[in-house]
Amino acid sequence: MSQGEPRIVIIGAGPTGLGAGYRLQELGHEDWVILEANDYVGGLATSFTDEAGFTYDIGGHVMFSHYDYYDELVSKLMGDDFTELQREAWVWMEDRFIPYPFQNNIRDLDPQTVFDCVSGLIQTQRQEHQPTNFREWVDAVMGPGIARHFMIPYNFKVWATPAELMNFVWIGERVSVVDAETILRNVILGEDQVSWGPNNTFRYPLRGGTGFLYDGMRRFVEDHLELETPVASVDPAAKEVRTADGRVWPYDVLLSTMPLNHLIGCTESVPDAVRRAVDGLHWSGSHIVGVGIDRQADTTKNWIYFPEPEVPFYRVTYLSNYSPYITPRPGQTLLLTETSQSTHKPEDPTTIVDRVIDGLVATGLMEEDDRQRVVTTWLCSPEMSYPVPSVTRDASLGTIQPWLRSQGIWSRGRFGAWLYEIGNMDHSAMQGVEFVNQVLFGDPESVWIARGEGVAGDGIR
Numbered sequence: 001m002s003q004g005e006p007r008i009v010i011i012g013a014g015p016t017g018l019g020a021g022y023r024l025q026e027l028g029h030e031d032w033v034i035l036e037a038n039d040y041v042g043g044l045a046t047s048f049t050d051e052a053g054f055t056y057d058i059g060g061h062v063m064f065s066h067y068d069y070y071d072e073l074v075s076k077l078m079g080d081d082f083t084e085l086q087r088e089a090w091v092w093m094e095d096r097f098i099p100y101p102f103q104n105n106i107r108d109l110d111p112q113t114v115f116d117c118v119s120g121l122i123q124t125q126r127q128e129h130q131p132t133n134f135r136e137w138v139d140a141v142m143g144p145g146i147a148r149h150f151m152i153p154y155n156f157k158v159w160a161t162p163a164e165l166m167n168f169v170w171i172g173e174r175v176s177v178v179d180a181e182t183i184l185r186n187v188i189l190g191e192d193q194v195s196w197g198p199n200n201t202f203r204y205p206l207r208g209g210t211g212f213l214y215d216g217m218r219r220f221v222e223d224h225l226e227l228e229t230p231v232a233s234v235d236p237a238a239k240e241v242r243t244a245d246g247r248v249w250p251y252d253v254l255l256s257t258m259p260l261n262h263l264i265g266c267t268e269s270v271p272d273a274v275r276r277a278v279d280g281l282h283w284s285g286s287h288i289v290g291v292g293i294d295r296q297a298d299t300t301k302n303w304i305y306f307p308e309p310e311v312p313f314y315r316v317t318y319l320s321n322y323s324p325y326i327t328p329r330p331g332q333t334l335l336l337t338e339t340s341q342s343t344h345k346p347e348d349p350t351t352i353v354d355r356v357i358d359g360l361v362a363t364g365l366m367e368e369d370d371r372q373r374v375v376t377t378w379l380c381s382p383e384m385s386y387p388v389p390s391v392t393r394d395a396s397l398g399t400i401q402p403w404l405r406s407q408g409i410w411s412r413g414r415f416g417a418w419l420y421e422i423g424n425m426d427h428s429a430m431q432g433v434e435f436v437n438q439v440l441f442g443d444p445e446s447v448w449i450a451r452g453e454g455v456a457g458d459g460i461r
């Protein structure tokens with residue numbers, strides 16, 4: 001460590017790196033830099049506007065914040081320029097829409113499906129279970145009927161990973177668990193339980209999509225920002241980062257938000273056990289397809305889940321319902337679809353746009369005639385979009401993260417921490433903020449979770 005202010009190097013200008021940079025400028029810290037590979041900020045939370053004037057996010061990005069600091073920052077960035085939406089989520093299966101969450105609203109499905117789901121739930125409540133993976137957890141908590149009709153096919157479509165290979169520590173607030181009484185009320189008394197209501201609203205920037213927020217953070221970090229500066233290697237012994245242009249950036253403390261496997265891959269003198277542990281980290285990629293249609297949307301829905309394997313996407317967002325400025329002209333629609341991919345679930349990028357349009361027609365989101373009204377399409381295929389909570393993940397993190405910390409390196413953010421359960425924008429930005437608070441004041445982190453064994457260490461002052 002040098003005397004005085006620590007020199008802080010930040011890899012990546014996504015929400016995590018920007019959160020750290022924002023906090024550093026707020027505190028008046030001088031000695032820091034953000035190194036970003038792209039020529040723009042925002043990472044996976046960036047938005048793009050195409051030549052036709054439609055604005056796309058990299059998949060539906062909904063802001064449900066858990067933190068006052070992040071809320072205040074978002075309010076400061078958006079001012080009055082936002083829309084406020086009521087979350088309206090649906091599931092489309094068996095040729096019909098049912099309100100989300102599926103498991104509490106099964107009454108409108110085929111009688112055989114309803115019977116399978118209810119009898120499976122009764123069966124499972126009679127047994128003791130000790131699940132060891134996500135597949136067993138679904139069976140144990142929801143029963144084989146709900147598992148077969150919804151949870152297993154849907155989750156395979158999202159994660160592009162068999163449920164047997166996933167853990168279930170990430171579930172927390174991410175999966176609505178079933179309650180037998182709610183299901184019986186739904187089926188017998190005909191009461192729906194929808195996920196939207198007065199407390200389920202979210203804000204969305206009026207212009208520029210989700211990425212508006214991170215573009216807005218740029219002005220606070222501009223003087224310390226190096227765009228088009230990919231990091232090529234890290235030397236923890238010398239405490240230096242080398243960028244692809246040959247420049248060397250000494251640091252006292254390093255915050256890396258690049259994917260953890262890439263960080264280990266480009267770091268020198270990594271112990272064998274740490275290098276091997278990277279094999280336990282799994283991820284999926286995506287094809288995000290936007291379809292701009294010259295027709296008014298005929299629904300107020302926000303997004304729809306699609307569990308059935310023959311439908312090529314797992315989710316469609318009516319992005320044009322989020323803000324009138326998402327489309328160049330009033331009376332147009334922008335549908336944003338998400339399709340996952342991995343070695344378990346390869347997807348042909350050359351046919352995905354056509355398959356998505358066919359799927360939109362097959363599910364009734366587009367009329368046959370709408371094919372003629374498509375004014376633009378957009379494809380974005382991030383190679384890494386979901387850090388999969390695999391059964392091997394926590395042991396890997398428990399080996400990798402303590403070693404990095406012993407070298408003065410914090411790896412945080414969606415793929416830096418590799419923790420889906422804290423991988424949203426608010427979690428990510430706050431991991432950046434809390435990194436700074438820990439380094440400068442010794443404050444413990446509250447967002448980041450030390451998964452796996454033996455993670456230790458105080459803040460470096």
Ligand SMILES: Cc1cc2nc3c(=O)[nH]c(=O)nc-3n(C[C@H](O)[C@H](O)[C@H](O)COP(=O)(O)OP(=O)(O)OC[C@H]3O[C@@H](n4cnc5c(N)ncnc54)[C@H](O)[C@@H]3O)c2cc1C
Binds near residue numbers: 011257
């Ligand atoms: C399909 C999808 C849907 C999502 N939906 C939601 C949602 O509904 N709500 C929500 O809150 N969040 C959502 N998210 C998550 C959100 O995008 C992330 O929380 C956020 O982008 C993570 O920020 P980050 O800074 O940790 O990582 P990233 O956004 O991945 O940023 C990392 C940055 O590091 C840079 N980088 C990588 N390697 C290097 C290198 N070698 N040198 C220099 N720079 C490098 C990258 O270019 C990038 O800019 C979604 C994400 C996806 C993919």
